[in-house]
Amino acid sequence: MNNLKSPRPVIQVSGIRKTYGRTVAIDEVSFEVNDGEIFGLIGPNGAGKTTTMECIEGIRTLDRGTISVLGLDPFRQVYKLQDRIGVQLQQAQLQKRIKVWEAIDLWASLYKKKPADAERLLDQLGLADKRDAWFMNLSGGQKQRLFIALALINDPEVVFLDELTTGLDPQARRAIWDLVRGIRERGKTVFLTTHLMEEAERLCDRVAIIERGRIIDIDTPQRLVDRHCxxxxxxxxxxxxxxxxxxxxxxxxxxxxxxxxxxxxxxxxxxxxxxxxxxxxxxxxxxxxxxxxxxxxxxxxxxxxxxxxxx
Ligand SMILES: Nc1ncnc2c1ncn2[C@@H]1O[C@H](COP(=O)(O)OP(=O)(O)OP(=O)(O)O)[C@@H](O)[C@H]1O
Ligand SMILES: [Mg+2]
The missing domain is CATH 3.30.70.980 (YebC, transcriptional regulation domain)
Incomplete structure (x- = not known):
């Protein structure tokens, strides 16, 4: 956490709106994510979490508003940005018979810059003994850890994690939380979405609560509780x-x-x-x-x- 230094925003979202046909997925969404923090976007199913995250990643176009990530426009400068961010998509899948090390190799080849030390990454994520295993034979928790490894392969400055622990048992979930804290310890910024309040409370330095496409409040979990309850x-x-x-x-x-x-x-x-x-x-x-x-x-x-x- 960078509490002592004055916060430096690495993500700035200002008044964004995104519609799909008649559905207004998000509207007037504004917030900043500071360097080195774990920031969580929390809200129920369909609230607009993935939409917001994908706009920030430059995957979706906006109807209105502006976004800056590491000083870049994520949509216009998406290629420049891709080298500096790591993305784990909600419900990501890989081929059944791709091996762990093959997936890592493939991902590393997608980036221009020199990839992170893959062996070390697998070791840190507890996947070293699974490097020759097929994707389909990994447990739910191991698959999620592999997705984290893939999101970290380009040694990114900002990491995006969409509903990372959904479907995992409490023990696997806790292990993933430790890994995410480890990402912050390495000086990176984490932007995550979750609909698990316990996860937000234990993991996030600050959270934005989103409902029906609008942000209702933003603060540390403790201050939100003190203010509203x-x-x-x-x-x-x-x-x-x-x-x-x-x-x-x-x-x-x-x-x-x-x-x-x-x-x-x-x-x-x-x-x-x-x-x-x-x-x-x-x-x-x-x-x-x-x-x-x-x-x-x-x-x-x-x-x-x-x-x-x-x-
Ligand atoms: N590609 C799309 N086409 C049409 N509507 C979409 C599309 N993607 C999302 N939506 C709609 O936009 C709204 C926000 O969806 P979004 O996926 O951003 O929510 P979410 O908060 O990530 O939900 P979940 O917790 O279920 O992942 C929903 O009403 C959804 O049905
Ligand atoms: Mg989602």
Whole structure:
């Protein structure tokens, strides 16, 4: 992350619109992606994520607006740009009987510049022992890792990953997240799309939420949660007879529910939890259960759109 340096945008998208016949896929989409960050475009199926990404890659023409990637116009200067970016397409496929090393070789031959060290890349992506395997015999996670390898073969400055972990099990997904973090560690910028809120939350430095072709908000996951969902809830159990009275005295509390020994305390702002803990310890209350409910990006999406991202 480049938090200490002033951010340098490597992707600048300004007021873009793209229609397919009568369908307005995206409209008035604007954002910037900074050098060295993992930026995620998140939204439900059909929101316009792939369309936005493909416009930035120079694969699609715009109806309106401008895009600059590494100072280039992605559509007019697509050949210049291709050497400097790496692309993994959603639902990419390869021939069944192409071997891992053949795919790598083929991809490397497509670029003018000297390819990255392929053996090292395969090693880093945990594919070294699969170099002679056919594509069709790779597991889902291995196929995705191969696509990452192909996206990195030209040692690009910006890497585009479209729904990289869809269809993978949680363990394979986590392994891929580590690889993507590794790409950032090597100083590259990552632009990715996902409809998995957990993925965005754990992986992305900043996210843009897109729905029905429009960006609703952009920020770090933490700031989005703080801004849109400041509610905090603490659920605890205590047999202390003075508990109810003491909890009511906490300044930040907005509501207090009680059922037997269990209390549900609601309020706003991250200090609520600290204040509850402080109250418990100051009054030496015995607690037999303590949970807190902290909202996440999923809740932000629900709040902003009125529906869950999976609907
Ligand atoms: N080539 C095309 N021709 C016509 N309509 C298209 C085309 N590509 C996309 N669309 C439409 O544009 C809208 C945005 O599609 P897009 O593929 O960008 O969404 P997405 O957010 O990537 O969705 P998903 O999560 O399913 O990948 C959808 O309504 C889709 O049906
Ligand atoms: Mg898509």
């Amino acid at each position: 400041p509610e905090r809830t603490v659920v605890l159990a205590t047999d202390d007879l003075t508990a109810e009275e003491r909890f009511r005295a906490i300044p930040r509390i907005e509501s207090l529910e009680r059922s037997d020994m269990q209390f549900t305390i609601r309020g706003r702002g991250e200090d609520l939890v600290t204040e509850v803990i402080h109250c418990l310890s100051e009054n030496r209350m015995r607690v037999t259960d303590f949970r807190m409910i902290v909202p996440n990006l999923e809740d932000v999406f629900l709040k902003l759109t009125g529906h869950s991202i999976r609907d």
